[in-house]
Structures are given as structure tokens and as C-alpha cells.
Amino acid sequence: MSMAQGLFQRFRQQRNESSRPFRQQYSEFLRELASGQEVDFESLEICCSALGVDEAQLQADIETMQRRIQSQAAIHAADQAAGELRDVESQITRLRAEQDAYLQRTNAQLYELRNSELGLQGQLSSGNVARIWMRQNILDSELLERIADHHNRRQALLSDLHRAEENLSSRHDSRLNSVKSARVQVPYLRSLKKLDAGQQRQLREHEQALRDHSAYAEQMENELSAIKQQFRQLDVESEQLERQKLEA
Numbered sequence: 479m480s481m482a483q484g485l486f487q488r489f490r491q492q493r494n495e496s497s498r499p500f501r502q503q504y505s506e507f508l509r510e511l512a513s514g515q516e517v518d519f520e521s522l523e524i525c526c527s528a529l530g531v532d533e534a535q536l537q538a539d540i541e542t543m544q545r546r547i548q549s550q551a552a553i554h555a556a557d558q559a560a561g562e563l564r565d566v567e568s569q570i571t572r573l574r575a576e577q578d579a580y581l582q583r584t585n586a587q588l589y590e591l592r593n594s595e596l597g598l599q600g601q602l603s604s605g606n607v608a609r610i611w612m613r614q615n616i617l618d619s620e621l622l623e624r625i626a627d628h629h630n631r632r633q634a635l636l637s638d639l640h641r642a643e644e645n646l647s648s649r650h651d652s653r654l655n656s657v658k659s660a661r662v663q664v665p666y667l668r669s670l671k672k673l674d675a676g677q678q679r680q681l682r683e684h685e686q687a688l689r690d691h692s693a694y695a696e697q698m699e700n701e702l703s704a705i706k707q708q709f710r711q712l713d714v715e716s717e718q719l720e721r722q723k724l725e726a
Contacts, residue, residue, distance in 0.1 A: 512543035
């Protein structure tokens, strides 16, 4: 090394030593400015002059510091996220294992239940076929006679019901106008203070028409009620016959 090189090396060392406090102070200024804080402009100017920093370099350094601060925050958030992610992944792994175990268990149970269901459905189908066959193949002659008698009585009762309904409808239609007239005329004639002979006769006729209609309606109602009661009795007998059909 020449004498000149040695001297300039010492100059550079001394310059670096003398500028070290300004470099540290400059870094602090950059962090404050990048964070939007107020700084001592005179001190900043002295620091920049000592370091030979111009306006363009200061702006570039501020932007770089802002980016470094943002990057540092992102790295810190990423470190936290990495820890949280490990916890989440651990929970996912645990839940998936529990889900797999649950599905394996329930699938086995469903398989057993399905087999039981198929077996029971087969028994039910066989029972229905057997029930139909027994109803169609009866050996007891007395039971067959009772079934035939029950059928005949039900058909006769249906005929009675239809006839009663037709009679009621026919009588209702034939006397509808007279009954309507009586329902209007009777209150009117009764409201009159004095009735002549014709009006008295009309009142008696209308009143008699209403009585006849009421008596017939009551009679038909009783008749229909009796028929319905017989149907209920036949239904009870039908249930008994159905049970007997299935006896060996």
C-alpha cells in the first residue's frame, strides 16, 4: 500500500466515524417521517448536509422506509398467521378424523338397519300375499254363509238408503214451493189483527203444510239415522268376519 492510499484510507475511516452519529440520527428521522410524525427541520437539515443527502434521495429513502415498515408489519402478521394456521390445520385434521370415524360408524349402522328393513319389508309382503290368499280360500262353510249373508244385507241396506234419499229429495222438490210460501204467509197472517174466513183457511192450510213438512223431515231423519246405525253394525260384523277369514 502506498503512503497516499494509507492516508486516504485513514481519511475515509475518520469520515465514517464522524458521520456515524448522523447516520443513526438520519435513520430515526426516516422512521419518524415514514410514520407521519413531526421532526425538527433544522436538525434534519444539518443531518442531511453532513451526510450529503439531497431532496431526491431523502424522498426515496422515506418511501423505502415506509415500505420497510409496511413489510415489517406484514412479516409480523404472517408470523402470527403461521401460528394460527397451524392451530386451524390441527383442528381440521382432528375434525376430519372424527368425521371419518363417525361416517364409518353410521355407515355400518345404516347398513345393518337397511338389511333389517329389507327383511321386514319381505315379511310384510309375504304377509299381505298370505292374507289375500286366506281371504280367497276359506274352508269353513258356515263362515262362507255368514259372509254371503253379510254381503246381501249390506246391498239391501244400500238400496234402502238410496230409496230413502230419493223419496226425501222427491218430496222436498214437490213441496218446496208450498213450504216456502207457508213460511212467508204464516208470519204475515198471524201479524194481522183480524182475519176473514178465507185468510183463516189459508192460515190453517199453511200451518198444516209446515207441520206435515216437519213431521216428514223428522220421519226421514229417523229412518236415515236407523239405516246409518245398521251400517255401523255391519261394519263391526265386517271386522269380525275379516279376522275369522284369517284364522286357520
